Amino acid sequence: MTTxxxxxxxxxxxLTLARVLHVHGIPATVYxxxxxxxxxxxxxxxxxxxxxxxxxxxxxxLSEEFRALVLExxxxxxxxxxxxxxxxxxxxxxxxxxxxxxxxxxxxxxxDSLPPGTVRWGHKVRAVRSLGGGGHEVAxxxxxxxxTSLLVGADGAWSRVRPxxxxxxxxxxxxxxxxxxxxxxxxxxxATAKAVGDGAMLALAPxxxxxxxxxxxxxxxxxxxxxxxLEWFDGTxxxxxxxxxxxxxxxxxxxxxxxxxxxxxxxxxVLRPLHTLPAEHRWERVPGVTLLGDAAHxxxxxxxxxxLAMYDGAELGRALAEHPGDAEAALxxxxxxxxxxxxxxxxxxxxxxxxxFGDDTPHGLIRMFAGEG
Numbered sequence: 001m002t003t004x005x006x007x008x009x010x011x012x013x014x015l016t017l018a019r020v021l022h023v024h025g026i027p028a029t030v031y032x033x034x035x036x037x038x039x040x041x042x043x044x045x046x047x048x049x050x051x052x053x054x055x056x057x058x059x060x061x062l063s064e065e066f067r068a069l070v071l072e073x074x075x076x077x078x079x080x081x082x083x084x085x086x087x088x089x090x091x092x093x094x095x096x097x098x099x100x101x102x103x104x105x106x107x108x109x110x111x112d113s114l115p116p117g118t119v120r121w122g123h124k125v126r127a128v129r130s131l132g133g134g135g136h137e138v139a140x141x142x143x144x145x146x147x148t149s150l151l152v153g154a155d156g157a158w159s160r161v162r163p164x165x166x167x168x169x170x171x172x173x174x175x176x177x178x179x180x181x182x183x184x185x186x187x188x189x190x191a192t193a194k195a196v197g198d199g200a201m202l203a204l205a206p207x208x209x210x211x212x213x214x215x216x217x218x219x220x221x222x223x224x225x226x227x228x229x230l231e232w233f234d235g236t237x238x239x240x241x242x243x244x245x246x247x248x249x250x251x252x253x254x255x256x257x258x259x260x261x262x263x264x265x266x267x268x269x270v271l272r273p274l275h276t277l278p279a280e281h282r283w284e285r286v287p288g289v290t291l292l293g294d295a296a297h298x299x300x301x302x303x304x305x306x307x308l309a310m311y312d313g314a315e316l317g318r319a320l321a322e323h324p325g326d327a328e329a330a331l332x333x334x335x336x337x338x339x340x341x342x343x344x345x346x347x348x349x350x351x352x353x354x355x356x357f358g359d360d361t362p363h364g365l366i367r368m369f370a371g372e373g
Contacts (some may be wrong), residue, residue: 004028005320006138006148008128008161010037010119012103013293013309014154015110018118019060020317030114030154031138031146033124037111044221045074045213046106046306050097053307056314065109066101071216074100076199077369079362084195084203084255088366092199100199102216103306125160134288134328136164150327151289152316154309157275159295165283170275170298175207175357176233177272177301178224178247180265185220189264191257196220203258204362208250210258222261223272226250227357230273239268274300279346282339290331292316297342302349312338 005021007014010032021028034040048054048066057066075092111119124141131137131147139145153161157170185193195201196212203210207227212220224247226232237243247269248262262269277298290296293309316334323330355365 004148005150005152006031006136006146007152007154008125008138008159009154009156009293009295010034010111010121011154011156011293011309012107012110012306013313014152015107015114015119016056016060016310016313017152017154017292017317018313019062019110019113020056020314021320022114022118023059023061024317024321026317026320028118029146030119031123031125031140032119032121035122037108037119037121039121044103045071045100045215046103047075047098047100047303048106049304049307052304052311054097056307056310059314059318060110060113062109062113065113066106067099069101069105069109070099071101074199074214076197078197078199078201079366079369080195080201080203080255080258081362082203082205082251082254082258084257087362088369089197090369098303100213125155128161128164130164130286136289149288153289153291153295154293154313156294157298159291161289162291162295164289165286165291166281168277168281170277172230173274173276173300173353174229175225175227175274175300175353176230177274178226178238178262179270179272180222180224180261181267182220182222182261182264183266184218185214186218188266189220189260192220192260192264193218195255195257202356202362202365203254204356204365206359206361207357209357209361210251210254210261212261220261222265224251224262224269225357233271233273238271244269276300276346279350280339280343281346282335282343285328285332285335287328290316290335292338296338297346299342299346299349300353302345302352304345304349308342308345311341 005028007030018028079088127139136151209225212222292312319330319334
């Protein structure tokens with residue numbers, strides 16, 4: 001007997017779970033708050049790792065489609081001093097285990113691989129409650145609801161499903177990113193395009209950074225990092241020149257080709273405060289419900305978030321396929337591996353965060369790049 005699975009959230013993790021379930025003949029429905037697949041931009045580049053993201057895509061039967069999305073050369077990395085001096089540079093010879101793709105394109109191949117109607121758009125979850133005996137009711141903002149015997153929260157940092165399992169809530173890590181884009185950069189912003197190079201660029205100083213990645217079509221996608229309390233950003237309208245100027249003043253004396261990613265951005269900057277759950281976040285087994293991705297193990301950005309979410313989805317799908325008619329055994333097996341996997345990556349993410357933004361930056365990070373620590 002197979003169990004119909006209700007998934008909240010059509011991010012990469014939820015869609016990978018739905019796809020792996022479909023491969024194994026297990027029906028699933030995904031409920032997503034966004035009105036459509038094109039409701040918003042899906043973020044920038046993702047490096048898909050050979051130990052988690054790529055195995056997840058193999059389990060989903062989508063390796064060939066994934067390879068067709070890879071942007072060659074984007075694994076190149078360089079670290080710059082604030083004055084623009086190159087401190088470290090590594091090219092992309094095509095042999096690395098972290099090929100880069102656009103997040104939106106990866107989401108598209110997952111969506112295209114699912115039967116029509118699997119994703120129910122425009123279903124924002126208002127509340128979730130236990131009905132006892134492993135059953136749960138999911139209530140939506142439009143007044144509708146569904147009842148399910150197997151519920152998966154793939155709904156990110158501010159998960160509506162998580163409270164069924166855990167009282168943990170995300171905490172601010174003390175740092176925010178300001179996200180910006182420069183378009184047609186080789187023509188319109190040549191000095192900045194040259195500084196970024198062919199792949200990823202990091203210009204780091206204690207408590208602040210300007211990071212960027214070359215995407216497809218000559219787009220530069222930047223994340224400007226500042227260690228500031230959330231209150232520092234209150235009342236700052238980043239869409240206004242004064243707001244962007246306030247951020248730019250934190251980088252006074254930095255090379256203009258770097259600060260141009262703040263002052264010359266082609267779109268309104270977007271504030272991205274960083275939050276985390278405890279590294280050892282876990283819960284006691286609750287019948288009929290579990291979590292994956294950021295809902296389960298939110299951590300500082302480390303390049304692992306999307307990879308982990310997809311791997312979680314693939315592993316949960318595999319566990320359900322291996323325990324037909326016994327969802328509780330499947331969820332127990334899945335969570336047994338989920339908790340140590342998430343904890344290990346959370347510790348590593350915190351270490352990377354300190355290497356990037358701590359007092360020893362950029363030297364500790366460069367040593368790591370060079371394989372010295």
